[in-house]
Amino acid sequence: MVAGHLQEKKGLFYIVLNYKNEEGKRKSKWIATGLPVKGNKKRAESMLMDARKNFELVTNEEEKEQEKQNNEENSDVDQTLFADYMLDWLETVKHRIELITYISYANAVKGRIVPYFREKSITLLELKPHHIQDFYSHALNEWGVSANTVIHYHANIRSALQQAFITDRIPSNPADKIIRPKKEAFVGSSYSASEVNQLLEIVKGTKIELAVILGAFYGLRRSEVVGLKWSAIDLDNKTITIKHTVTSGSLDGKLITIEKDRTKNKASLRTLPLVDAFYDLLVRMKEQQEINQQLFKGSYCKDYIGYIYVDAMGDRIKPNYITQHFALVLKKNGMRHIRFHDLRHSCASLLLANGVSMKEVQEWLGHSDYSTTANIYSHLEYSSKVSSANTMNEVIKI
DSSP states (O other): OOEEEEEEETTEEEEEEEEEOTTSOEEEEEEEEEEESTTOHHHHHHHHHHHHHHOOOOOHHHHHHHHHHHHHHTTTSOOOBHHHHHHHHHHHHTTTSOHHHHHHHHHHIIIIIHHHHHHHTOBTTTOOHHHHHHHHHHIIIIIOOOHHHHHHHHHHHHHHHHHHHHTTSSSSOGGGGOOOOOOOOOOOOOOOHHHHHHHHHHHTTSTTHHHHHHHHTSOOOHHHHHTOBGGGEETTTTEEEEOOEEEEEEETTEEEEEEESSOSSGGGOEEEEOOHHHHHHHHHHHHHHHHHHHHHGGGSOOTTTTBSSBOTTSOBOOHHHHHHHHHHHHHHTTOOOOOTTHHHHHHHHHHHHTTOOHHHHHHHHTOSSHHHHHHHHGGGOHHHHHHHHHHHHHHSOO
């Protein structure tokens, strides 16, 4: 039986049949029911079922005549494919959001959403909730992506369709009727104090030593590590201020680096004490950079002269270098695998395990609000539970 659906136009129901012609091309046939939309849905659905059952494939000549009639009757109907609409929407939001956010949107829309729906040849007006639900099921079961990734797809699709609804291109937002997959609870990995100390010994004198120290001791994000500048270091007062970030992302096959003179959020702008061991390392690094500039002269890269994390030739260490080489160092030395970002979780775990309050951890890590820290690390705040247990042990005798 041929596929089909009802379409509302100028207050009337129309039957739209979707089929493949003799040449295998996808075609649509519009049939007027003459029924007003209000109060006639069941009757229109019955007519749709009859039309689907009784449909017969027409010859090429008959098809051309039908196309001519359809074009005349539906010249004012928006035939934009949903896939094309998503690309148009992407362009409209491009200048309203952060570049790194746009890269995330573009990779989801161009890499997954558009190819899937283009193959289906569904127009913006034809898009129904079950089409979107089928896409999410396909992503979960066929592509094997996580529920959280599907939730990101949903955010893009719903936002795009909401814009179409507000601008009167569709009568309602079909994404509002979707059942999203349940968000997966975050469970971060972390190293114990002995594992962190072992790692610090392993990386001593290597190119990723600075990244490991900043990640494990200060809980810095990768973007904050790469973005650290000499201007952020106050050697007199022994403080370090996190205020500049460097991130990267792939857009249309090209790696893009994004520098920002501000942090992820207002709370991420923070000043931390400069401990003696790290102070000594920075002094050595500063001296080595000056030696390298003299040694390599004109060959030394001057583009990143203000950055701390540069190689011998003055090139700034790339964010992906940290991620890739961190994993290689762990594997080479037989250490348990964690992500570089998990050093940040290790930092929080060790702070909480040694009696530092959740509020202080929030400020140390630069979370935007207390609930963010509590949601991620509440299961690690064990010291307060021990104190509570001791108190109850004094009160209640078992």
